[in-house]
Amino acid sequence: MYLWHWPILIFALEVRDMSEAGWKTGLAVIGGALSLAFLTKKLVEDPILRARASSRPRNRRLALALSVTAAIGVSCVSAAGVIAVEHRAEVDRVAILAAMSSDCFGARSLAVDAECDGELEETAVFPSSPYDDVSPLFDAECSTGMTGTEIKQCVWGDPSSETRIALIGNSHAAVWMPAYAEIADRYGWRLDTYFKHSCTFNNASRTQSDDTWRTTCDEWVSDLTAFLAEEEAYEYVLTSAIAQNRAFRDPDTGAESFNAGVQGYESAWQPLIDRGATILAIRDYPRTTLELIGCGVKTPHTPCSRSVEEATVDFENEVLAVAADRVQGAEVVDMSNWFCADGACPVVIGNVHVYRDAGHFTETFGRSLSEPLLHELKEQAGFPDPQ
Structure with missing residues (x-):
């Protein structure tokens, strides 16, 4: 058997x-x-x-x-x-x-000037199986496991470019790589990625129950900070994190502390900012459920969605967003309007499956986010136009 x-x-x-x-x-x-x-x-x-x-x-x-x-x-x-x-x-x-050449592909279908109703009706939905649609950044050679501490630098875009950008964080940052990599290609820039599972780029100690996860995350962040100090400076550093994550430890009491998490982000980012980098902190995207993903697979042209209230976390309750709002040299970028429309966050957008599991979006949807991400970086963070 x-x-x-x-x-x-x-x-x-x-x-x-x-x-x-x-x-x-x-x-x-x-x-x-x-x-x-x-x-x-x-x-x-x-x-x-x-x-x-x-x-x-x-x-x-x-x-x-x-x-x-x-x-x-x-x-x-x-x-x-x-x-x-x-x-x-x-x-x-x-x-x-x-x-992908269509203006109605994936997230692009939510653009204000998109006219997609007729084009999207009863046509194929991609990928055929969303559960395995994972960015190459999640491959072992580019990702550090939950119990690992090795610093793995993967290079995308133009390795010889004088303009260097970076993506740092856990899986909620890593899912943005396909979109960010396409922006790097368009600019002719170099994109370096540093990704460790279940570990945000934050200097505060964690409160996870698993001691190994906590100590290896602390060590990875410390080692990465030292590694980046020896690297050439970056112009932009993109990061993100799970909005619900408040598992940060107060150094004095040892209790879980929202403010400790905010301060941990601030201290992790400051050395990069001091060397000229702008931190692009993307607010966490709406989350879904496995049941809704299954609904989208079985009946992709039937609306399967959560309300915005169910799928998102308020700004003041999101540690990363509050930190970026406080720090000079950091910008908050909100992409939720490319996941939700009319008060609902569906699991299929523009004939693309949005999610591969309850907490991560698919590589295909990520690729469709390159134009929207570039638009929001310009509008919200003063990102420059391509040269």
Whole structure:
């Protein structure tokens, strides 16, 4: 069962172009796995065990042959699933590249002058499976794990550019990389990324219950601060964080403290500001639920959304926003109007799945945010026009 169920499930989902199995598909997968497990037991495993117990060389050769045959069988089914996944991903990539030229693609459909109703009606929604639509910044070579401390610098855009920009923070900052990277490409700038899971760029100690997560985050921030002091100065540093995160420790009492978090951001940013950087603090984007994401997958042209009140946090309750509002050299950038319209925050916008899980938006939607992000950086943060 262990060997057979997963490749059969993956193959079934890809053949039927589904992101999750319904009860009928689920029963079929279980039935197929049980049948193959039974046959493998009777025709492969039992004969191998009997042959291995035999002292006759012929039987041992039979055992080896059966083992190889069983391995090839499982591998073939697994390979078929992988090929199907890769084929669908390639089809997605081609279709997305073609769709991206439209003014109605993803977040761009929410622009004031966009006229998209007719164009979007009953057409394809990308990607076909949002759950795996993840930015390359999340790859191991560019991200530090929750228990790691290594400083991983990844370079995007033009590595030789004299103008350097940076993206620093946890996954809620990392999701902005596709949009920010396209801006860097447009400007001909260099973009450096520094990303650690579940760790904001903040000097205040954390109050997470897991000691390893807390201590490695503190160490990573300290090491990164020292590393950046030796690097060439940046002109812009983009960062973001989970709005609900208030897990910062008061240095005197050890209790959770909103103000300690604010001060932690201020002290982390100041050395970069002193060297000429402008901090671009993007307010956290609206959040959704797994149930709504599933609704958007099953019925993408039916509104599946949360209200703005449910999906967002008020400004005065968001540590990062309050900090950026206080610090000279930092700018607050609010992108919520590119996720929500008419009081609702849907999970499909401009024929693009917005979210891959309850807390992160998809790479495809992130790419559609490049023009809106550039617009808001100019309007809200005085970002320069491209040269």
